[in-house]
Amino acid sequence: MSEEKKEKTQLLAVNDLTVEYSARRGKIRAVENASFTLDRGETLGIVGESGSGKSTLGMSLIRLVPYPGKIMKGNIILEEQRILKLKDEQMRDLRGRKISYIFQDPMTSLNPVEKIKDHFIELIQTHEPKVTKAQALKRAQQLFKDVGIQPERISDYPHQLSGGMRQRVMIALALALNPSVVIADEPTTALDVVVQAKILDLLGTLQERYGMALILITHDLSIVLERSDKIVVMYAGRIVEQARSTALYKSTQHPYSQGLLKSIPNIELADQKLEAIGGTPPDLLNPPHGCRFWPRCPFVMPECLVEEPSLYETGENHLVRCYLYKGEGNE
Amino acid sequence: MKLEKIIWSDVTFTKGKEMSSDEILRTEHLKKYFPVEKGFLERLLTSTKRFVKAVDDVSFSISKGEVFTLVGESGCGKSTTGRLVVRLIQPTSGKVFFGQENITDMKKKEFRIYRRKLQIIFQDPYASLNPRMRIGRAVGHPLEIHGLAKGVEERQRVNEILQRVGLTPPEQFTNLYPYQISGGQRQRVAMARSLILDPEFIVADEPVSMIDVSLRTTIIDLMLDLRRDLDLTYLFITHDLAIAKYISDRIAIMYLGKIVEIGEKHEVFSNPLHPYTQALMSAIPVPNPERKRTAIELKGEVPSAINIPRGCRFNPRCPYAEERCKVEPELTAVKPGHFVACYRTEN
Amino acid sequence: MGKADTKKSMLSAILPGLGSLAKRGLAGWLIIVGLIFVTAIIMITVISPWIRPYDPIKINVGPPLIGPSAQHPFGTNDLGQDIFSRVLSGGGIMLQVSLLSVIVCLAVGVPLGLFASYAGGVVDRLVGLVMDSIYAFPGLVLAIAIAAMLGRGVVNMALSIAVVYIPSYFRVIRSQVLSIKEMSYIEAANAVGAKNRTILTRYILPNIMPSIVVVATVNFADAILTAAGLTFIGLGVSVSVPDWGWDLTNGRALLASGTWWVITFPGIMIILLALGFTLIGEGLSELFNPRLEQ
Numbered sequence A: 001m002s003e004e005k006k007e008k009t010q011l012l013a014v015n016d017l018t019v020e021y022s023a024r025r026g027k028i029r030a031v032e033n034a035s036f037t038l039d040r041g042e043t044l045g046i047v048g049e050s051g052s053g054k055s056t057l058g059m060s061l062i063r064l065v066p067y068p069g070k071i072m073k074g075n076i077i078l079e080e081q082r083i084l085k086l087k088d089e090q091m092r093d094l095r096g097r098k099i100s101y102i103f104q105d106p107m108t109s110l111n112p113v114e115k116i117k118d119h120f121i122e123l124i125q126t127h128e129p130k131v132t133k134a135q136a137l138k139r140a141q142q143l144f145k146d147v148g149i150q151p152e153r154i155s156d157y158p159h160q161l162s163g164g165m166r167q168r169v170m171i172a173l174a175l176a177l178n179p180s181v182v183i184a185d186e187p188t189t190a191l192d193v194v195v196q197a198k199i200l201d202l203l204g205t206l207q208e209r210y211g212m213a214l215i216l217i218t219h220d221l222s223i224v225l226e227r228s229d230k231i232v233v234m235y236a237g238r239i240v241e242q243a244r245s246t247a248l249y250k251s252t253q254h255p256y257s258q259g260l261l262k263s264i265p266n267i268e269l270a271d272q273k274l275e276a277i278g279g280t281p282p283d284l285l286n287p288p289h290g291c292r293f294w295p296r297c298p299f300v301m302p303e304c305l306v307e308e309p310s311l312y313e314t315g316e317n318h319l320v321r322c323y324l325y326k327g328e329g330n331e
Numbered sequence B: 001m002k003l004e005k006i007i008w009s010d011v012t013f014t015k016g017k018e019m020s021s022d023e024i025l026r027t028e029h030l031k032k033y034f035p036v037e038k039g040f041l042e043r044l045l046t047s048t049k050r051f052v053k054a055v056d057d058v059s060f061s062i063s064k065g066e067v068f069t070l071v072g073e074s075g076c077g078k079s080t081t082g083r084l085v086v087r088l089i090q091p092t093s094g095k096v097f098f099g100q101e102n103i104t105d106m107k108k109k110e111f112r113i114y115r116r117k118l119q120i121i122f123q124d125p126y127a128s129l130n131p132r133m134r135i136g137r138a139v140g141h142p143l144e145i146h147g148l149a150k151g152v153e154e155r156q157r158v159n160e161i162l163q164r165v166g167l168t169p170p171e172q173f174t175n176l177y178p179y180q181i182s183g184g185q186r187q188r189v190a191m192a193r194s195l196i197l198d199p200e201f202i203v204a205d206e207p208v209s210m211i212d213v214s215l216r217t218t219i220i221d222l223m224l225d226l227r228r229d230l231d232l233t234y235l236f237i238t239h240d241l242a243i244a245k246y247i248s249d250r251i252a253i254m255y256l257g258k259i260v261e262i263g264e265k266h267e268v269f270s271n272p273l274h275p276y277t278q279a280l281m282s283a284i285p286v287p288n289p290e291r292k293r294t295a296i297e298l299k300g301e302v303p304s305a306i307n308i309p310r311g312c313r314f315n316p317r318c319p320y321a322e323e324r325c326k327v328e329p330e331l332t333a334v335k336p337g338h339f340v341a342c343y344r345t346e347n
Numbered sequence C: 001m002g003k004a005d006t007k008k009s010m011l012s013a014i015l016p017g018l019g020s021l022a023k024r025g026l027a028g029w030l031i032i033v034g035l036i037f038v039t040a041i042i043m044i045t046v047i048s049p050w051i052r053p054y055d056p057i058k059i060n061v062g063p064p065l066i067g068p069s070a071q072h073p074f075g076t077n078d079l080g081q082d083i084f085s086r087v088l089s090g091g092g093i094m095l096q097v098s099l100l101s102v103i104v105c106l107a108v109g110v111p112l113g114l115f116a117s118y119a120g121g122v123v124d125r126l127v128g129l130v131m132d133s134i135y136a137f138p139g140l141v142l143a144i145a146i147a148a149m150l151g152r153g154v155v156n157m158a159l160s161i162a163v164v165y166i167p168s169y170f171r172v173i174r175s176q177v178l179s180i181k182e183m184s185y186i187e188a189a190n191a192v193g194a195k196n197r198t199i200l201t202r203y204i205l206p207n208i209m210p211s212i213v214v215v216a217t218v219n220f221a222d223a224i225l226t227a228a229g230l231t232f233i234g235l236g237v238s239v240s241v242p243d244w245g246w247d248l249t250n251g252r253a254l255l256a257s258g259t260w261w262v263i264t265f266p267g268i269m270i271i272l273l274a275l276g277f278t279l280i281g282e283g284l285s286e287l288f289n290p291r292l293e294q
Helices: A003-009 A054-061 A088-094 A116-127 A133-147 A151-155 A163-175 A193-210 A221-227 A245-250 A255-263 A302-306 A323-328 B008-013 B040-045 B078-085 B108-117 B135-145 B151-164 B183-195 B213-230 B241-247 B265-270 B275-283 C002-014 C018-023 C026-051 C083-089 C091-119 C121-136 C139-150 C154-181 C184-191 C196-232 C244-255 C261-288
Strands: A010-023 A026-039 A043-047 A069-078 A099-102 A181-185 A213-218 A230-235 A238-244 A312-315 A318-320 B023-035 B051-063 B067-071 B093-098 B118-121 B201-205 B233-238 B250-255 B258-264 B332-335 B338-340
Touching (some): A026 A054, A026 A069, A026 A230, A026 A238, A054 A099, A054 A181, A116 A133, A116 A151, A163 A181, A193 A221, A221 A245, A238 A245, A255 B213, B051 B233, B067 B078, B118 C184, B233 B241, B258 B275, C091 C261, C154 C196, C184 C196, C196 C261
Parallel strands (some): B067 B233, B067 B250, B201 B233
Antiparallel strands (some): A312 A318
16 A cells, blocks of 8 residues: 555554643553554454553543543644644534544433433534534434434433433434544443444444444453454553454464453353453552563563563564564564 | 243242252242332322332242352343342342241341351442451451451451452451452452351352453452352352353343243353343354354343333344233243243244 | 441541641641641640730730730720730630530431431431421521520530531431442441441441541531620620630720720631631541542
C-alpha cells in the first residue's frame, strides 16, 4: 500500500500518549507511551484488567480525562488533525461528529428528565444548527430502526426502557452524526449474554454500513479475539503487546497475554485446565521498578528489574514489550 | 428408545425413592414474591397487589460433595434462591430441607445451629467485609458469636483458616483493614470467615465476577480444593456459563424465576435442549478469531418479573413457540438426570 | 473488646496525627487552623485566673467606659469592669454549654437514630415524624421557647440546644444506616448468626462514626452561637459569672453612645470559637468525603 493510500485510510494515529493523575497520595501514570493506529472500517480491541489504563486511554481519545488526570505528552491525530492542540470549542465540535464515545453505564449516561427524542434533537442541532426539529427527529427514527428499537419508543423517558434498549439508544446517539471513529467502553457489562451478542453484532453491521472504525475497550479477551481486527493488550498503563487478532491468537507472546489467554474458560473446549496469573494486580502508586509485570512473570530475568523493555517488533505489525524478544528487532 | 416420562413433582413427593441417600439439601416449590410499592395515586385508585415473582416454584436436590450451579441472567432469581436456601430471606411459600430436617420455618433459636452448617459467600469483595473491622477480628467474630472460642484459641483458629485459604503468613493479614488488601485477597478473607464455623454447605453467589479475569481461577481452584479437604458441598451461582462449565458437577438454568433445564454438566453442555439454554450457549464469546459463530437470535428482551408471560414464560422470545406453549410446561426427564421444561422434547 | 475496637476506630478517625494532617492538603490545614483556634481559646479560658490582670467581675477596677488604653487594653464597661479580663475568662460558660449539649445529643440522638432506622417500618416512620417536626422549627426560636420554659442556667441552656440539634444527628445517622443496612457485610453478619445488637454496635456504628464526628463539631459551633443568642435575650446565666454572651447584651445597649469596645472584643471571641469548630468540621468532612478521590 503506497504511503498516500495508507494515509487516506488511516483515521486515527496515537503516538507516545502519556496520561497522569495527580492524587493526594502521589502521581499515577495511568497510561504511558501508548502508540497505535486505526484504519477505516477496522475494529481495535483494547484489553486489560483493573489498573491497566484502558478506560483512561479511551477517554483521552476524546479529551475527556476526568480531573485530576492530565495528558502529559504525546499526540493524537484524528483524520489528519492534531486534536491535542485544539481549543476546547473546536474539540467539542469534533465530539459526536467525528469521534464518539459510548459510555460504560447506560443507566446513568442518559438524562432522566429528558425524553429520548430530545437527546437526539439536542445533539443534532448543536452540531448542525441548520437542521430543523422535524428533520432531526426523522434521522433519529431511522437510527432507531438501525439499532433495532421500535421507532415509537423515541418519545419515552430513559427509565421506561430496559438496560439493553438504553445501551442501544447510546449506540444510536453515538452514530447520529456519522462519526468516523466510535469508542465503546465496556459495552457489554451490565447486559445479559444474549443481548451482549446482539449489541456486538449490531456494532459490526453498522460498521459495515457506515464504514466507521470501532474501538472496543474491555476486560473480556474472548470478545476482542472474536470480533476485532487488531488488539492492544495493556498492563499497568503500558501497552505490552499489539498485533492482529489472528496473529495474537496463534502466537501469544507477552507472558501477560499468555497468562490471560490461559486463564479464561473456553466453552468450546472439553475439560479445560485453567491457569491463573500469580501475584496481585499492580499498585500504580508504587509500580515495580523495571518491567511492570516482572513480579508476576514466570520468565523473569535479571534485566527485567533494571529497566523497562521497549516494544520489539516480532512480526508484521506485531509488537511485544518484553526482553524475551529483544533479539528480533527494535521499535 | 422410549423415554421415561418422570414428572419432577411426582418424584419429589411420592415415594422419595428417587432421592439419593446422600442428599444434603433440597428445595421444594420455593417461591419468593416481593410486593411492588405502589405510587400514591395507584394506591388510591386500585386495590390489586402486584408482585415481583423473583423465584416462582423452584425445586432441586443437591447431593453431598457436589457442586451444583444455578446459571441465569441477571433478574432470573438465582441470587434470591441462594439467599432463600440460607434463610437470609424467608420464602413466600415452599420448603427447604437440610439433611432430612425442614429448616424453612424453624424458630431463630432452633435455626442458629444450622447457621454454622450453611454459609454464604457474596459477589462483591469490597462490600462483604466490614471496613472498620480488622481481618483477624472479622474472621474470628463468628466463633465469638457462637461461643465456640475466644482469645488465644480464637486467634489460633483464625490463623489456621487464613492459611487454608492461601493467605500466608496469616500474621501478616490479621491486623490489616480490608482496604489494605486486594479484591482477590478480600474474597479469600470472606471465604475464611464462612469456613471458620466448619460448615457443610456453602452458597457462593457470583464469587468471582468482580475479580480480575486472570485471578479468577485461583479462587475457583481454591474452592475446589477446599471441597475436597473439608468435605464441602456448593451451590454455585453465576451468569457466566464458561465458569459454570469449569466448576460444576450439575447445572440448572434459570429463566424468570423458574428452572428450565437441569442435568449433569457434560450432558447439558453437549446436548442443550431448552431453546433458552441453546441461545445462551450460542451467544457466549469464544476466544478464537477464526471461529465463525452463528448466534441464535432471540426476539425482544427478558420481560419484567412483575408481568410474567402466560404459559411458558419463554414463549414470547422462543423461535419455536407453538400453540401448546400457552400452557406452562413442567420439568420432564428426557434422559435419566436430564430434565427440560419444554414441549419440544416430548415426542 | 468491641469497645476497644470502637474507641480505636474513633481515634483513628479523629486523630490521624497532626503531622499527617498537614500532608492531607486543604482539609488538613482547615483542621489544624480550627484546632489552633479552639485549643487556644480553651487554654486561655483555663489559665485565665492566673494571667488576667484584674478580677473580671470586680467592679470599678478602672474608670468606667474608657476606651482601649495601656491600663485596659480592651477598655472598660459601664460598671468599670476590665474587658480584657472578661474576655480571657468569659469563654467558660459557652464551652460548658456546648460541650454539655453535644454530650446530650450523642447520648440521645445516636441510639435513637441507630435503633429507629435499623428497625425500619412504623418505628422509623414515627420517630422520623417527630424529628422532622422539630427540625422544621427555626433553631433559635425553638431554643428560646424551651429555655424560657426551663429557666436559666448552664444545664437548661444545654438541654434546649440539644433538643434543637438532635434531629440533625438523627437525619445524618439515618441516611448512613439506611445505605449501610443493604451492604453485603451486614448480610454476612446475619448469615453467621450475629444478633441485631452486635450488628448495630460492631458493624454499623463504627462505620458511621466519621459522620457523627462531623455533625458533633458543627453542633459545637452552632451551640456557641445559640448560647450567645440565649444570653443575649436574657435567658442565659446570671451576672456573677463572666460571660461573653452577657457582654454582648450589655455592649449592645452601650453601642448607641459610641462605646464600641464592650461588644466588639467578646463578639470577636465568640466568632473565633465558632469559626474554629466550623473549620474543624469542614476539614473533617472534606477528609472523610474527599472530592478529589478517584
